[in-house]
Amino acid sequence: MAGGAALIVVAAGAAAALAWHKSSPPVPAEPVVVLGDGVTTPGGMAWIPPGSFQMGSDSKLAQANEKPAHAVSVKGFWMDVTHVTNDEFAEFVRQTGYVTTAEQKPDWETIRVQLPPGIPKPPDDVLVPGAMVFVGTSGPVDLRDYSQWWRYVPGADWRHPQGPGSTIEGKGDHPVVQVSYEDVQAYAKWAGKRLPTEAEWEYAARGGLEQATYVWGDELSPDGKPMANYWDSKQQGTFPVVSPKAGGAEGTVPAKTFPPNGYGLYDMTGNAWQWVADWYGADYFSKQAKATTPIVDPQGPAQAFDPSDPGVPLDAPKRVIRGGSFLCNESYCLSYRPSARRGSDPYSPMSHVGFRLVKDAAAPTAQVAAHTAK
Template sequence: MTETLLPTAGDARLRGMIRVPGGTFTMGSETFYPEEAPLRRVSVDAFWIDEAPVTNRDFARFVEATGHVTVAEVAPDPKDYPGMPAEMARAGSLVFRKTAKPVDTSNPANWWNFEFGASWRHPLGPDSNIDTLDLWNHPVVHIAYADAEAYAGWAGKDLPTEAEFEFAAKGGLEGADYAWGDELAPEGRMMANYWQGLFPFANQCLDGWERTSPVRSFPANGYGLYDMIGNTWEWTQDWWSERPDGSKKPGGSCCAISNPKGAKRKDSFDPAQPHVKIGRKVIKGGSHLCAANYCQRYRPAARHPEMIDTATTHIGFRCVVREK
C-alpha cells in the first residue's frame, strides 16, 4: 500500500480525478454469481479516483520517468512455477484470440495464448505496437499487480479497495444491477464496452469495438467516471476470498462494515494450484470480453480473482487518493 499525503487545494495529483463522497451502500449481489454474496452494508470514506483508466500515454510517461520494466517484459523464474517447461521461461503475456467456432467455455485455454514478446507496448504480440495500432488513448493492458502498484507509487496515489471501486462504479445508484440502471442496453444503447454475441467466436461489435476502446468512449456514470464497467478489468488492493468480506461463512451484520480491506494473502492462493504460492487480488469492472453467455461481470458488484503475476490483454487499472 502506498503512503500518500492528504490532498490539498491545487494538489497536482488530483488533475483528472473525481471526488467521490463517502457514504454507506449495499455491496454485493445475490442474483448473479455466488462469490458476490452476501448483500451487506458497507461504508467508505471520501476519496478521489481517476476519471478514467490509466492509458498507454499515461503509462509511457511513467516508464520514461522511471525506467520501469513490467512483469510481462521479464522472463519468469522457473523456481516460482514448479513443473514449468524450461522453454516457457521467456518474457511474454496472455493474448486473447477469438475462436473460429463454438468451443468449450469451461476451458479458457481455448482462447488465451501465452505469447512471447507480448507486453503493454506490444499488446497483440511482438509484431504489434501501440503506435501503429493507435492505442495511445486506450487503457494500458498487460499490467500485473506490481506494475499498477509501481505506477500508483510514482504518482503519489494508491490502488482502490474493492469497496471503493464498487461504490464509485455504482455512481450513486442503489439496488441497480448495472452502473446505469437495471437494463443492460436501455433502448438498445450501448453503455459500456463488452462482448455482444456468443463468446468467444461471434462478436457483433454493437458497441463499435472488437477489443479495447479509447477511454471516455461511453457515457460517464453518476459520479462522472468513465469505463468503470467493461473495457478492461481493473486491479484493486484487496486479496481475494470466496467470501467477499474475507470470512468463510455466509451471513450479514447489523451494522455497516467500515472501509473493508479484503482477505489475507495466505487465504488468497488458488486451491486448484496448491503448489503455486502466488496470491490473488480482486479485479473489478469486467472487460470487453464479458458476454451474456459466458461472463456477465459487466456490473459494479462483479468480482474475480487474478494472480498478481498475471498480465493479459484485458486487465488495466486506475488510482485513488484518500482524504484520510
C-alpha cells in the first residue's frame, strides 16, 4: 500500500481510538502493518486498530466451545510481534531473580482443586519441582485419554522444557514454554504490559480477515507451503506416536519462521499455545451470543467452567489458552485456527504453552504509520 493511503487509513484508526468512549469503533479498513519504533511507540510490538469482528466460528471445523460466531468490538492496543522468547524471559530472570512455578515445590492446595473431592494428599517426597511434558506414545492409542502422552517430569522447567536432559541452548529465539499463568503475570508486571483478553487475542490473530479458517486465509497450505508449526501427519505420522529414531516429537521453531498475518504478528497459531487473561468458560460464547446490546471489550466469565475434562471439577480454576501448538493436528484438536480455544490450569506449566503480551499506549501518529507502511 502506498504511503499516502496508509496515512489516511491509520489516521482514521487513531481518530476512532480517540472517539472510543463516544461510540463503538468501526470495522477497520484494510490492515496496515504498523510497528513500534521503541522511541515514541512500543518497540517489538504492532499496532492493532480498534474495530469490530465476528468472534468464534460456525465452521464445520469448529468445536462446540467456539460457537456461535458473534459480533464483538475492541479498542486499539499494541501487541508483541512474536511470542516472548527464551532470551527475553532469561533477561527477566537475570534482572529479577524470579523463580518459576515449575522450579518450586508444588503447592498441594493449588493441585487439590483440580482433583475429585476426597483425594488424599500425597507424601511430601512426591511433591517435587517439575512440569508437564509431552512424551508421546510408541503406537496408536485412544485419543480420548491424553494422560497416555503427557507426563509430570521432575526437573522440567523453562530452561529444560522436556526434563533435566533437555536444554534451550541455541534456542534463544524460540518461544519460552513451561511457564504458568502466574509466571506470565510476573513477567508482564516487569515488562509494563499485560495479557490480552480472549477477544483482543482473536481479533489480532485474524489480522483483518473476517471468519477465515486460518490466520492467513482459508487454504491450509497455499501453493503447498506450510504456514505454521503444527503436527503434520504426512511428515510426522500418526499423533501422538513419536519416533525414537527421529528423537521424539517435533518441538518449537524460531519466532518469525513463517509469514506474519495482516497486522504483522508472527505465529499467532501453531508453535506454542498462548495464555490470555480470561477465565475459561466452555459455554461463554453461547452466552455472549444471547446479548441484546453490542458486546464491547469483553473480559470473560467471572469464573471457570469446563465439563469436558473427566475427573476434574466443573469449576476448577482454568485460564484460556489460544493458538494451538506444534502438537496440534487434524486428527485430534485442529487448534491452529484463530477461533480455537481451551482451558488450562493456571498453575500447571506445559512444554507447549507460552505467551505474548499487549500494551495500552497511544495510537501511532499518522507520520509514524506512514513511515512504517512504506
